[in-house]
Amino acid sequence: MAIGEFRLRIGYSKCGRARFLSHLEVMRALERSARRAQLAYAVTKGFSPHMKVAFGPALPVGTAGDREYFDIWLTAYSPASDVMSDLIAATPADLAPTAAQYVGGKEPSLSAAIAVAEYRVEMDQSEVDEEQFRTALDAVVASGELTVEQKKKTKVYDLTKSLSKEPSVKVDEGKVIVEMAVRMGPDGAMRPDALIRTALQRAHIAGATVLVTRTDVFIEEGDVLRRPL
Numbered sequence: 001m002a003i004g005e006f007r008l009r010i011g012y013s014k015c016g017r018a019r020f021l022s023h024l025e026v027m028r029a030l031e032r033s034a035r036r037a038q039l040a041y042a043v044t045k046g047f048s049p050h051m052k053v054a055f056g057p058a059l060p061v062g063t064a065g066d067r068e069y070f071d072i073w074l075t076a077y078s079p080a081s082d083v084m085s086d087l088i089a090a091t092p093a094d095l096a097p098t099a100a101q102y103v104g105g106k107e108p109s110l111s112a113a114i115a116v117a118e119y120r121v122e123m124d125q126s127e128v129d130e131e132q133f134r135t136a137l138d139a140v141v142a143s144g145e146l147t148v149e150q151k152k153k154t155k156v157y158d159l160t161k162s163l164s165k166e167p168s169v170k171v172d173e174g175k176v177i178v179e180m181a182v183r184m185g186p187d188g189a190m191r192p193d194a195l196i197r198t199a200l201q202r203a204h205i206a207g208a209t210v211l212v213t214r215t216d217v218f219i220e221e222g223d224v225l226r227r228p229l
Contacts (some may be wrong), residue, residue, distance in 0.1 A: 005042050005052075006074045007107070008083060011099035011229050014065040016025065018094035023058035027070075029095055041154045042073040056110035056228070057117070057184055060191060062211060064213040069110050099229050107195045108219075114184055115220035116164050120190040120213045121178040123226065127208040130199070134169045136203035137178070140195065141166060148194045160177060162190040179215075183214035184224070 015062060021029065031051050042052040052073040054090060064114070074083075079177055088096045096115075107113075140146065146157040164181035180197040181217050182189050193212050200208055216223035 001147055002042070003071075003190075004075060005105075006077050007071055007103050007105055008080060008228055009069060009071050009101050009110075010084075010087065010097050012068050012070070012091075012095055012097045014059060014068055014095060016094035018092065019062055019064040022075075024059050026051075026059075026095065027055055027091065030063060030070060033083050033087055033091040033095070037083075037086035039072065039086065040074050040076040040078070042075050054109055054111070057172070057189070058081045058215060063213070064211075066213060066215045067217060067227070068214070070219070071110060076086075076151075076193055094227040101229050113219045114217045114228065116181055116218045116225055117189065117214055118179070118181045118218075120215050121177075121180070121192055121196050122211045122213075123176045125171060125174045125176050125210050128205055129171065129203070130171050132203045133176060133199060133205060137167060137169065137196075137199040140199050146190060146195055147197060148191075155195070157190045159190075159195075167195075172221055 012030070014021070018026070018029075030226075032055060034051065034053070043049040044052050053070060055070040056068060058070065070126050080102060084097055084100045091097060141159055143164070144159050146159055146162070148155050148157065149165050162183055164183050167180035169176065180190075180192055180195070182192060193210050196210055196212075200206075200210075217228065219228055
């Protein structure tokens with residue numbers, strides 16, 4: 001971090017219609033919000049200077065996020081609460097900032113530091129037989145592997161490494177809900193909907209609507225997990 005710069009970490013949510021934005025579109029929307037809020041943001045050096053900002057791991061199109069983060073470098077100090085107020089006024093509600101805190105310049109980047117993500121997957125109970133689905137999901141997890149066809153490529157995930165803990169299944173208010181924790185790494189992470197859809201196929205359940213929300217992300221420090229903020 002350059003002398004005279006202040007690294008501010010912003011927490012935000014991605015919900016509603018914004019869940020259908022790509023990661024690049026989210027980045028551009030939040031950068032525009034920073035400009036509308038008239039933040040004293042730093043710019044990068046080189047032939048193509050741009051706002052000095054860094055985002056956490058990408059969310060796939062269609063996946064919502066309760067606790068997402070980005071870092072922005074400022075050239076002038078302003079209380080985090082004041083920056084929050086300005087950003088909230090300048091940001092669409094579906095990408096609303098939820099928290100802000102200054103972090104040290106030596107703090108690892110969000111994309112490198114975040115090691116575990118928690119997800120909630122919701123399906124309508126009228127479309128999914130809970131017991132049938134639970135049995136199929138248990139069988140997929142017990143197999144230890146998940147094969148995914150993506151962009152004409154085949155990728156095999158080792159579920160003993162990809163899953164931080166075994167998924168849990170419950171029924172609540174007419175929804176079949178799966179909660180799981182997925183490990184993240186330099187080669188990317190397993191998409192929860194891929195695991196869920198494989199289980200649905202095994203259970204011979206077709207046409208179920210699957211809604212995915214990343215509910216939390218964590219930085220791993222030894223045996224301890226902590227939130228970025």
